[in-house]
Amino acid sequence: MITMDTIIREGNPILRARAAQLTFPLKDDERQLAHDLMEFLENSQDEEIAKKYRLRAGVGLAAPQVAVSKRMTAVLVPGEEPDKPIFKHVLINPTILSESVQLAALAEGEGCLSVDRDVPGYVPRHARIKLRWFDLDGEEHVARLQNYPAIVVQHEIDHLNGILFFDHINKDNPFTAPEGTLLLE
Known part of the structure; x- marks a missing residue:
């Protein structure tokens, strides 16, 4: 079972490396990893289990975050x-096929299970994407x-490319986003 102790933190070079493509058929350990990643998310969103194991709630977890590039x-x-989740999948070799010109950002900013500090600021991302996995x-x-x-999904794909969410924040004016960016509550 993945716990917060399993998740590597910023500063670990694996988080800054481009992850390797997987080939099919998946090996047994890769299938187990897929199961474990999803199980962590399910557990982290269950109040009782999260409290028992001291899990931070997450909506995404990438293999590099558990030191598997x-x-x-x-x-x-x-x-x-x-x-009835909105979107629940393990994504293998995900690719964004197209993206909107329109940008969006979370009004409260983003967080990450691999980042133990609050990094305030808007993280502009594409409001709509077409995803293949x-x-x-x-x-x-x-x-x-x-x-x-x-x-x-864009946050998670960034993990596969060695990018962390705060790389997208405007360093001079963290709460400035490109004109026309939708701020999502």
Whole structure:
């Protein structure tokens, strides 16, 4: 089971490396990793389990964050009802096929399970993306995401490319975003 102690923190060079593509069929340890990443997200969003194991809530966790430099990430964006998530997938070799000109940012900024400090500021990202990924069996999937789910996926893909969320924050004026950026509550 992945816990907060398993997750590596900023300063670890793995977080700044470009992760390697996975090949199919996946090895047993890669399938287990996919399971473990999603299990962490499920556990972190369950109040009782999160409290018991002192887990910070997360909506995404990438393999590099647990010191495995491979292009795999789990995403679990909860919905209004616990058993109906907005987007729940393990993404293997995800690629953004297209993105909107329109930008969006979370009004409260972003956080990261690998960053133990608060880094205030807007993180401009594309408001809409067309995403392609492969599932654990190598089946290709394509989806269009917008607003919060699109932001979460872009944050996770950044992890696969050695980028951390605060790299996108305007260093001189953290709460300045490009003109026309949607601020999401």
